Amino acid sequence: MNDDQAWFEQRVRTLGRPAIKYANVLVHDMNLAEEIVQEAFARAWASPTTPSVAVEFRSYLYRIIANLAHDYYLRQSRRAMLNPQGPVLMDPQEMAERRAADDAMKRALTILGLRERQAVYLRYFEDLSVAETARIMGARQGTVRVIVYRALRKLRRHLSTNEVSDVVAI
Amino acid sequence: MPTTTEIEARLRGYAEQYDQEFPSTARAESRTMARIAITPRPLARVTEPGRKWALASVRVRSLAIACLVLIAVGALAIGVSRLRSAQRHNVPSIGVPGKLEVYPTGMEFISADEGWIAETRSSLSLAGPTVLFRTTDGGLTWQNQLTWDGPGPSQIRFGPDGVQGLVVGRGGVPLFTTGDGGAHWQRQQIPSQLRSADLIYFLDAREGWIVGYLNETTPGFAGVFHTTDGAQHWTQTARLDVGQVFSYGQRGGSLQASLMFHDSSTGWLNPGTISGTGIPVVEPHLYMTHATGRISRPTLAEFRRSSIVCNAPKCSEDCTWCVLFWVRLFVAGCHLYVSPDPAQALYYYAAVAFLGGFSERLVPGILRSAERRFNSSRTKSVESKSGSRPAG
Numbered sequence: 001m002n003d004d005q006a007w008f009e010q011r012v013r014t015l016g017r018p019a020i021k022y023a024n025v026l027v028h029d030m031n032l033a034e035e036i037v038q039e040a041f042a043r044a045w046a047s048p049t050t051p052s053v054a055v056e057f058r059s060y061l062y063r064i065i066a067n068l069a070h071d072y073y074l075r076q077s078r079r080a081m082l083n084p085q086g087p088v089l090m091d092p093q094e095m096a097e098r099r100a101a102d103d104a105m106k107r108a109l110t111i112l113g114l115r116e117r118q119a120v121y122l123r124y125f126e127d128l129s130v131a132e133t134a135r136i137m138g139a140r141q142g143t144v145r146v147i148v149y150r151a152l153r154k155l156r157r158h159l160s161t162n163e164v165s166d167v168v169a170i
Numbered sequence: 171m172p173t174t175t176e177i178e179a180r181l182r183g184y185a186e187q188y189d190q191e192f193p194s195t196a197r198a199e200s201r202t203m204a205r206i207a208i209t210p211r212p213l214a215r216v217t218e219p220g221r222k223w224a225l226a227s228v229r230v231r232s233l234a235i236a237c238l239v240l241i242a243v244g245a246l247a248i249g250v251s252r253l254r255s256a257q258r259h260n261v262p263s264i265g266v267p268g269k270l271e272v273y274p275t276g277m278e279f280i281s282a283d284e285g286w287i288a289e290t291r292s293s294l295s296l297a298g299p300t301v302l303f304r305t306t307d308g309g310l311t312w313q314n315q316l317t318w319d320g321p322g323p324s325q326i327r328f329g330p331d332g333v334q335g336l337v338v339g340r341g342g343v344p345l346f347t348t349g350d351g352g353a354h355w356q357r358q359q360i361p362s363q364l365r366s367a368d369l370i371y372f373l374d375a376r377e378g379w380i381v382g383y384l385n386e387t388t389p390g391f392a393g394v395f396h397t398t399d400g401a402q403h404w405t406q407t408a409r410l411d412v413g414q415v416f417s418y419g420q421r422g423g424s425l426q427a428s429l430m431f432h433d434s435s436t437g438w439l440n441p442g443t444i445s446g447t448g449i450p451v452v453e454p455h456l457y458m459t460h461a462t463g464r465i466s467r468p469t470l471a472e473f474r475r476s477s478i479v480c481n482a483p484k485c486s487e488d489c490t491w492c493v494l495f496w497v498r499l500f501v502a503g504c505h506l507y508v509s510p511d512p513a514q515a516l517y518y519y520a521a522v523a524f525l526g527g528f529s530e531r532l533v534p535g536i537l538r539s540a541e542r543r544f545n546s547s548r549t550k551s552v553e554s555k556s557g558s559r560p561a562g
Binding site: 008017105125 | 171172173174177178180181182184185188189192193195198199201202203205206207209210211
């Protein structure tokens with residue numbers, strides 16, 4: 001194994017898990033999140049412009065992940081337009097398991113848009129500063145603050161309206 | 171409703187829970203490394219921290235160069251377009267009817283070499299803008315001297331030395347005067363007693379008359395004003411009852427007429443007639459300023475008034491040279507008519523507008539001698555630049 005590959009494996013070992021967690025928040029699918037992260041690492045490896053500094057590498061990787069998640073949603077929406085289907089009926093057992101695992105917050109996070117999910121994850125899951133979040137998202141700090149504010153407002157409304165009335169019969 | 175702080179606390183709590191319950195990613199990382207092992211790596215991998223920015227700057231530089239090239243090409247295209255436009259403006263040219271082209275709308279030559287031509291850019295209405303050009307080499311080269319947004323002038327007058335000059339506007343365009351051969355122009359005002367300038371005629375660059383409705387509470391009266399200093403000062407010389415003078419006292423008289431002066435004391439006023447409007451048609455007639463009044467002129471009875479497209483030919487006093495524009499339109503042209511009475515020393519100049527109407531002007535001079543002594547070589551140079559052709 002040459003130096004490059006060793007250096008890159010170190011990045012994979014360090015950032016693999018947080019990257020998959022990040023991707024999972026964005027797409028809400030563990031298998032898809034793993035695929036996206038694998039693809040993101042492969043692209044970073046194949047690109048001559050990949051930064052070598054750890055912090056910048058993470059920003060670069062997270063941006064690839066966000067772009068791939070965006071592409072995924074784009075494909076999903078196009079597919080939905082081509083094959084319109086009715087609402088997906090959730091298996092009650094699966095529903096119960098999910099509720100037991102993460103309660104209302106997990107569902108509340110699904111109502112957020114992609115950019116909002118990115119911002120919320122980076123700010124509250126990875127405890128990044130606004131500046132770091134902005135750098136990873138490729139946005140200005142003011143924009144990030146607005147996105148986070150709107151995301152929190154959405155979460156507040158959703159949680160306040162659904163926690164009282166949301167009773168799922170199993 | 172929970173507060174924002176509570177939501178943030180819950181988010182952080184959920185993040186901890188999310189982290190604790192998140193399954194192992196060791197297998198995913200192994201799969202990633204396996205994929206990396208079979209993925210070709212780029213030849214120039216970035217290893218030093220500053221290299222990324224070096225590569226980025228290369229891209230930015232390339233992008234900037236591409237943008238600069240695009241801007242340069244755009245600027246070049248615009249420049250060429252403007253240059254062509256400027257060249258077009260510096261060379262008067264006669265256009266094609268029905269298209270947005272230019273038409274000669276005024277002409278004044280003080281010698282075979284030096285003269286001015288006005289051309290108006292428009293399709294049918296000749297609404298402008300109008301550009302005044304000057305030539306000092308018989309039409310070989312032209313200089314753009316004055317541009318105004320309006321129809322072509324009714325007159326261009328210059329003194330024999332080509333220094334004092336004026337342009338008489340049409341359709342509300344004011345007078346312009348120059349005292350340096352057209353290098354600089356001043357806008358002159360009409361007399362304050364007039365509401366509008368309906369008829370203007372200048373004998374030369376200094377002496378002229380203007381007829382318009384007076385600013386009076388009683389409507390229907392026109393004033394005639396005279397200037398001898400190139401429209402600097404005006405003196406009222408007459409007050410006309412428009413209904414009487416322009417319509418035999420009939421209803422519908424208006425200041426639609428043509429005004430012309432032969433010299434400082436003799437002039438003609440030719441009231442226009444309008445058909446198809448319910449207003450009685452009046453036979454064409456002339457008024458002379460110094461003689462017995464109305465003069466019958468039956469030779470013009472066949473003509474109907476319309477806008478003048480062509481301009482009267484300009485000939486020297488001794489008739490050694492003459493310049494005439496011939497506008498080639500659909501069914502139009504400029505025609506010269508010899509006066510039936512040679513003693514009047516007048517010939518009639520009629521311009522057939524492309525809309526089918528006729529218009530006529532009277533030009534002092536002896537046409538036959540002018541025809542005989544026509545200097546074709548000089549006019550050819552005008553023709554070559556303007557697209558016109560000499561008469562005869």
